[in-house]
Amino acid sequence: MTRDRIGALFFLAVSIAYGLMSLDIRVPPFASEGFTARSLPLALSAAGTLIAFLMLVLPQKDGPGVEPAGRFLAGLGGFDWPRIAGLALNMLAYGFLLTRVGFLVSTILFLIVGYRLLGERRWHVLLLASVPVVVVFWAILTQLLDIFLGSALGRWGQLLAAQFSGGA
Amino acid sequence: MLDGILTGLSTALTPTNLAMVFIGCFAGTFIGMLPGLGPISAIALMIPITYGFDPATGMILMAGVYYGAIFGGSTSSILINAPGVAGTVATSFDGYPMARKGLAGKALAIAAYASFSGGTIAAIFLLIAAPALASVALSFQSPDYFALMVLGLTAVSAFAGRGNFLKAMMMTVVGLMLAMIGSDPVVGMPRLNFGRVDLLDGISFLLLAMATFALSEALMTVLKREKISDAARAATQGRMGSLKLSGAEVKEMAPVVARSSVLGFFIGVLPGAGATIASFLAYGMERNFARGAKKEEFGKGSIRGLAAPETANNAAASGSFVPLLTLGIPGSGTTAVMLGALISYGVDPGPTLFTERPEVFWSVILSMYFGNVILLILNLPLIPYIARLLTLPSNLLVPLVLFFSLIGVYLVSFNNFDIYMMVIVAVVAVMLRLFDYPMAPMILGFILGDLMERNLRRSITLNDGSISFLWERPITLTILVITAVIVALPLVGFFRQRRRLAQAGEGG
Incomplete structure (x- = not known):
């Protein structure tokens, strides 16, 4: 064979x-x-x-x-399969969280986990390469191009906010 | 025709569209430079951005990205011997040795001038050939279109390279199989959708293109632990040398450029044969033409060896737009993705595009010329700086490519299911790449699947349920005979080789 x-x-x-x-x-x-x-x-x-x-x-x-x-x-077997599995799981988790915790949080998490999986350990790099990128991208899409990206907080965020506002 | 050209000119020259050519060339150059990401990925990444644009603007942006990606691929071929695009592999044969001699600047300049000349000559050919072919194609009917699509799909496999014919055919069939998922195009009954509502409209072509190209190419770089940053850093910090060419060098290049432009354009027009085949053929042709010391220079930094593939790949890129714009049948994976984009804009590609949407037809052709000018006057002086982008660490770049791919598809459907499906398709595509299965025939099959079925069913209905149109219509029959010849050629070669081996065995 x-x-x-x-x-x-x-x-x-x-x-x-x-x-x-x-x-x-x-x-x-x-x-x-x-x-x-x-x-x-x-x-x-x-x-x-x-x-x-x-x-x-x-x-x-x-x-x-x-x-x-x-x-x-x-x-x-000599290839880097664990990293591929990690990246695939990270993408699946991103798909799951996108509507639940909103675009901003889920994307920042996705990028930080992705960078870490590929070996970046410095926290300032992780934050600088994710938070500004995501916020600028979100601002361009929602404010400049008028593209709807769903609720910024996501379904879970909205539920949490409702809990707090209800409790207050 | 003059009216059309003027309409196209006025569309292409609007500030927005000129900006799109500029942005497209720049973005394409950058993406094309990144080893692993080719023009298909570059174009696929642009599609979600262009959904809000009018079709002419969207196509102009994508044409700019296409040219830019090929030029970017040449840059990484020359500087770090890592072609980002298959069409620029031949560029590295002589471009990289020149860079090693400290003539990187000159090699980049030759590549830019050759690309510009090839693109310009081909754009003139396109200006003449496309309307002529579109006028002929107006007489085509459903059976002819069906036969043309069969020809296109077969030709892609035939040109897939030695020993890869069956693999490419298999991938074409897989693409057609995936195109059947969703609903029957005539009666609308659900078909092969696994009972899922998410699949009732079928698989989105953008999802498939992004997953099989952008996502899987990014994952492949991780899988193979490809690290280009060190080589890139060394190349970009090294001496670039002068960008100027001497009179003798220009004189040596001129006939090479003329020959390779013609060859490249006609190879590009053929369905299935694209920039890659054109560049290798032009390189081989020039090596055969060269005599004495000039022949010895090939592979060691020959000007002819660099100019030929660079001219031909750009000319072929223009040529590949001929079947796309006139017949609505893409000749390559890249133009297949563009066809998918055109369909999603609501434009019906084909000969009617020439008569019904002249502004799209002509502005795309003219913007190719502007794209070439921009690549020459803008990218060439900026190349040393753009090349520094190559030093971006891949551990930051890969997650960003994954993010842009995923969000690009999600923004069209707002359906999480699409993200899950992309991951599955990308992982399968990675496996298939490891087994050397080509992805472009699958995308072509997928995009043409629906059109092919519609044309076949329309032909059968109009012919009272009979398939006799396949041999009764002269145009259909001619196209199918050409298809049969294309299928037979690799088989004849295979059996000849077998007989030769058998004879050699007997003789030995």
Whole structure:
């Protein structure tokens, strides 16, 4: 098994799964014959399956693609995966927090965590490269370009503010 | 046509649009210089900003970014041997050795003059070719468009490089598969949306472009621990040398520029072949033309070796606008992203653009020329200073690129789901890049998927449910025959090589 054959197997599975999903596409009774919403997806699934099959069976040319799978996968281990995982989680957290704590707080947090993940430890750099950037960006968008960015406090911030104003 | 040119001129010369050319060139140069971020990422990052603009202004900004990114890529190729753009890889062959000899200033000047000349000559060709092709294309009907899209998608794969044909075809099919997600374009029934309302309108092209280019390219630099700051610092603190060229050098460059402009433009017009192929072909052509000592100089700091790819890649960038503006069919990943932007502005690209929106058509063409002038008079003297931006540490740059990509998509939909999806797509794109799968064919397939299905279904409906139009219409048949030849060529090459190897085996 070589590197390119792993890729081919992956796309073979994807193409077959896509074809099976395409069979579930509902077609209105009046369009049951001829070209329907299902036709092109099924044709694409067939095309993908054929190409993946050809990639699997055709002899391979010399190059990185013929690297044995074991060596290729071992080589992948040398990459900086923990950082990638950290950045991906940071982006997912940003998506989650954006509407909940508002643009300003969530973006400043996102940038500070991102910088730290990539090795920046100096707090003055972390703050200077995030707070002014975010505030200026927010001001340009909301004040200059009139683009709505949602509530500055977010849903949680608004709830908190309501609690305080209610309690006062 | 003269009316159109004057309308375009008056649109392109408004202060706002001139400012857009300026900003586009500057931003493009900066982004293009950053290794890892190419013109597609640069343009994709600009799209959210241009949503509020009128289509002409938006396209002018993006055209400026495109040129700027190619020029920026040349700068990093010459100064630190790290091409930010595939189209400027050939530039580094002779540009970097020149910089190592202390002639960085001269190399940058040659690159700027060659780019300017290539862009200018190609802009003149574009001025003639685009309206002519648009007039012919007005007679095209749905079956012809369907065939043209099949041709475009196939050609992108055919030009993907040795051994990559099937991979590029696979990615094209994946792009088409993703384009099917959402709703059926004719009856509006939900299709392949996993029952999610967020996917009823399909996947946004901006989301896909940002995730597969800007986000995944930024993540790749982290994954491979690419650190360019040290090399950049050394290069920018070193001696730049004079920017002046001697009369003999200009005389040596002139025929190279003329030949490479023509070659670059026509390569750019071909669907699928873009600035990268044009630059390599021009470099190879000039090396073959050179004789004696001049040939020996190639790879060691040859003026011809630097001028040829620089001219050709800029000329090809102009050429790639021909199929985009006249047929509405992009010839490269970069113009595919521009097509997506045009569609989102509510502009119908194609031959009718020439007749119905002449201000967009002509102002984009003319602004390319202005872009070249700005790159020459503004960027060249400023390059030593702009190059210092390369020394920005990547641990600050990467999170900013991630932020601009995410917020750019979020600002269009205001849907958190899009951010989650971008992360998933970007991680998959990183994996696919590690397996050497090209991303541009996927974007092309995705953008053309909907148009292709609409044209195919319209053709079948108009032809009473039959597909006989594929061989009954001469234009459609001709285009499909060309497509078949393009598919067959790599296969013929493959079987020939196999036979040769078998014969060699028998002989040995």
